[in-house]
Amino acid sequence: MYIKNLGLLLLAALTAVNAKVTFKCVAIDGTPSVVINNKKYSMKLLEYPVYQAEVNVNAPVKYHYSLTVNGKTEQESFTRQTSSAETLNEFYGRSVTVKKHPLLPKVYETPKTVKQSKLYDDTTVGTFVVTGKAADIKKLHSNPDDEDLKFKVEVIYVSPYTIKKFTEAKLAISGQSTTHAKKLSYKISGLKNADNKELYGRSSVKLRAEHMDPSFMRDKLYGDILNSLGVPTIQNKFVRLYINKKPIGLFDMTDDINNGHFLKNTFNGGNKYNVDNAIFKADYYPSGKCWGDLGYYGKSSRMYDIYYYKGDKKVYDNDDMVNDILIPFLYNASKYPSTKKLNFDVQNFLKQMAVEYAAGGMDNFWLRPGNFYIFKDIAKDKWSFIDCDFHYSLGLSGNDNTNKLMTYSIKDYPKYNTKITTSRPFLENIRKVGNNENYLKQVFQNLVKYSFNIKALGPRIDSLAALIREDAYWDFSLPKANLLSNKKLSDHKYTSKHFEAQVKNTSISSSQTDLFPLKYWIIKRSESIAKQVGGSVPSSLVKSSLGNYSNVAETTKETKNNNTTKKAATTQKNVTTTKKVTITAKKATTTKNNNVPISTNKDGKCGSGFGKCPNNECCSKYGYCGKSTDYCGTGCQSNFGRCNAVASKQTTVKKVTTTKKAATTKKAATTKKATTTKKAAATKKATTTKKNTVPLSTNKNGKCGEGYGRCPNSECCSKYGYCGKTNDYCKTGCQSKFGVCK
Template sequence: MKIKCLYYLACLPTAFSAVTFRLIVPKGIPSVIVNNKSYLMKVHEFPVYKVKVDEVSAPVKYSYSVDYTGTDEESKGIVIESFDRNLDSGEETLNEYFERQINTKIHPLLPKAYESYPDYVPSKLYDDTHVATIIINGKKSELKKLHDNPTSEEKVRGVEVIYATPYSVRSFKNATIGIAGQTTVYAAKLSYSITNLKDGNGKELYKRTGIKLRAEHMDPSFLRDKIYTDLLNSLGVPTPQNKFARVFINGQAIGLYDVSDKLSNKRYLRETLNKGEKFSEENPIYKADYYPPVAIGDLGFNSIDPYDKKYGIYYYKGDSMDDLDEDGQYSRTIKMNKKHLIPFFEEIRDYPQTKKLNMDIKMFLKFMAMEFMAGGVDNYWSRPGNFYIFKNMKNNGQWLFLDSDFHFSFGAGGAKLDQYLSTTIDNYASINKDEGVTPSRPPLDNIRTDEENEKFFKSVFIRLINSSFHVDALFPRIDSLAELIREDVAWDFSLPRISGFQGAEDFKFKMKDFEYQISNEKNGCEKLQNLIPLRCWIRNKGLNIAAQLGVPYPNTPDRSLGEVETLVQTNKSNNSTSSDTSSLIIHDDYNNIEGNESGANSLYQLPFIVCYLILFIISFVLQF
């Protein structure tokens, strides 16, 4: 009997006898340190390095080091992580990131205020449980020129874009990059627009061919854009999505960014408004801006003249513009103004009498309610602009209002923010009357003349504070997102900025500003003129709207409609040799998100089981 036991013991070393470690490193040569021994890692698919360490099994403690010799940061020498990592089970780590203690993190979900928008197809790109890594490489001279002259509207073509996550690497060799934004072109930390994200096989970046990299230079919390979008998702309206990524250009660390959709992008529109299917015809789409006193995008009728300068604030973005020169684009815009835009404005003007408006009115009112609740100082109801209107020809030419750009919200974005927090629904549009803009907002004003519309509008506010805008729904999510990005925020604040614009705006935030913005709600915080903390804004705005509408502030958020789900990636096979081992799961499948699946373990147990069977037969024979 003792002899037979020895045979079985011979099999034990075959189980869990090696662990593969993976690390994302944009610069330098990494090693993994296990049991005080260092193992050099080699490129798997840049920027992912890996090494297989034999005779190591989970659970195991380890850490990483990076040797910066031969890089522009050679003075750092060899840097060793100041903390230990733990692999509790499995034979392979996810793609981890150097000096970041949190690789993936599940966030509390927001309750739905309304059912999800039915034509929207979620993308794995917006898995918000991790911070992605984006590496951009191009000609030094061209990228330097782009940064030195951020107002030039020039673009650099033929750049390489690498998108890495804990699960996968996607590379694109022929992308185009430009500086994005209007006022943000004057910031020290620039925002970017990236297009033509297709590889040699026509494969896109998770059903996206274009993205924006928003610098969030004015928001020390980095969370306002993200929270705004989360709340729009809870309202069931179509909206650009977002997530976080650290960005490098030609090896230089640029900072932490908010990855978002480019709203006029064809791929985005079809995935968001048409269930991922191609549109069969051109859908008129306009972008509206705000340039008082010349013109504002208030959607008001001015004249039947398509050449009217007041209509110049609406920029036609339809498919037919792609192959036209400047003169052709102007002619096309005039034609579309006459055929589509002006008749729409006439419908808006006449609505109080006709009660006819081929527009998704409830969607529009949800967007307006959210602007009010978040204090969107740079959005339609406050300053008419920063939105798109889309005519869905598939749905009998129904117009959709599509809001965009939410960084100036929740207490950020200039002066008088205490007024944005405390004002009433009826006085909201008057806050900026000193800018020479009347409080008239034709579609909102006219739609609200209908009793049923007004009833629905006010019900949206009540529904918000009873569900997703409730403090017990939002605060835990804010805390979780803050924990995920905290180390990357500190990294971002330490970096030099590369804009060449003289006098570029640079707020030089510190970590105390980040912590203050995500946590403070002391008495008097609601009276600040600018940068009212997130918690302070959310709590006080909820109480204010409840008082305005004469309803009690609820004790707990209502989750009866379910929760806003996010699609996340996960490794379905730790044994895979592919660089992209991701697959799609729903956000509430928490068991496998850390990448240590029991299914993969069973594969490694197979030789162990076979060995036992063989030795059992041998021991049985030896008895005779």
């Protein structure tokens, strides 16, 4: 017995001598050290921005990090502890690395068409580190209204589990009204590495600033509720953003709906589509007498001008897409009450309407018809509704009358918006058919019973707050990036007090009319819904037989196995397709012109859907016939008319690129990077002279923009593509390359 115990003691001593723990710290600027028992151990760069130190110490062990920047050293004010032989990538100054949240019960099953991405593991806060030319970043921040500005950058994404680097990414400003906020929103595209692997199945994401929401949570919570209902929808995750090592803030990362990777992973089980699908974005423009209510208004109507094609085709006329694809669907929808047939996902649409009312979605279809996408899967001949932009919800109206919004019933909900008619023809026709109205009522009942009540959402809010609290406080303290000088920029100047009130309070003062706390809204709204639909708000969390909804976890093991060999094979196949199509496009350029019919359009339009120009005229890049350099020079479409020699050559190259962007992965774009870089000077030249070379719009309805041209008489081209001189046309969203902007 003595010998046995002695052996165990010797083994324990030997283990203690050889025990080592590897510490990993994320530091964007400076050099970190790990401090254990007041002793500092220097860390070496593992892969930027992660530093590593291997220390002879037994786990569990308590420690913290220090950081030296420009000769000055600071230390974390809290103590960490690990029981593992290796830590995760721990962000300097953040005490919470991973936080598992209470999950929402599944009200309905998630469709099999949805392939979840580990990018949206919401138990952590990710970090984007963007590096670009200082002049490019300054130009981007100084011109947030310029939708054409997009600059090449290097992007590093780091999470507690991985580091991913993308050297050919692009950075642009995102959003419309938010371009006049001090804190900007961004779009990052081109997220493919040298091996053609995306960022967990996403090649493009949007970073929403949430500058109007001091909780940062409304978009995220709204998405969580949709997920609990089994709705195929955009996903959300909190991320930090640094640009050229400068801290920009905390953002809600969400999907780029236009992106093919989002569509295939949400509606096609992650499988690549083999046809050009159609997706349209709807806007809301009451002063222009048009909004996206999906109503049918005959074969032609100004109401259709609010829909914008965002599908796979790269050469198209927007009016043609709307006329040929969308309007026939709107016609069928208008006949739905009598035919009882519609190739549309009715149930998921009704679920989204239920959440719009429950959350009080101020910027969404039921209240403000617009700000959504409608997607047609061509192969399946099926349409789907995709709601988006949820920051004005859950007690935040943005117009200082949330208390009034609370008083409107489901029946009278559209009456809150007095700027347009209360009619919602598409929704009304859906509700008239069969059991659809009963189904909507059941959705409301189940929503309140399972996932939209304080017992379900309250603990989740508390947990998400614990995850992002330090980052929210950090964001409030940062200078904002918008450098626009000729506009008054909005800045709510929120503080930690606003954050805490939003995530904790369950009551409001009698004088409070807007920005209701999250929990207060949920309590009051769930009680109101229950009274209206005959349900009840549960006094405790109700478990679902379907279990809970959870995002895919980004574990270390799964990260290493991400982007499988099978995916690489698919990418290689796409590369072959790109080469094949390039040859076809060149052939078409030399022979197709003879077989194209002559355009008879009264407005002088040419191109796809119209034909080639008569009288040996040129077809401009905007689809109009003429003989000047504006028509025959850069961008001239040689398939539809004569082009100057240099322009013709440029058109051939451009045609190949644009034709295949939709049908291939972005490898094709990467392949041509050298060409693009080589012609950088020429591209810049085109940008500076573009305003002078864009032809005047001759559209009888006063339309302007891509496919129409610039406004005459020094008028402004509004964000919705109409010419005019008032602030509606000349301010927020005004398109400077198609007219004057104030």
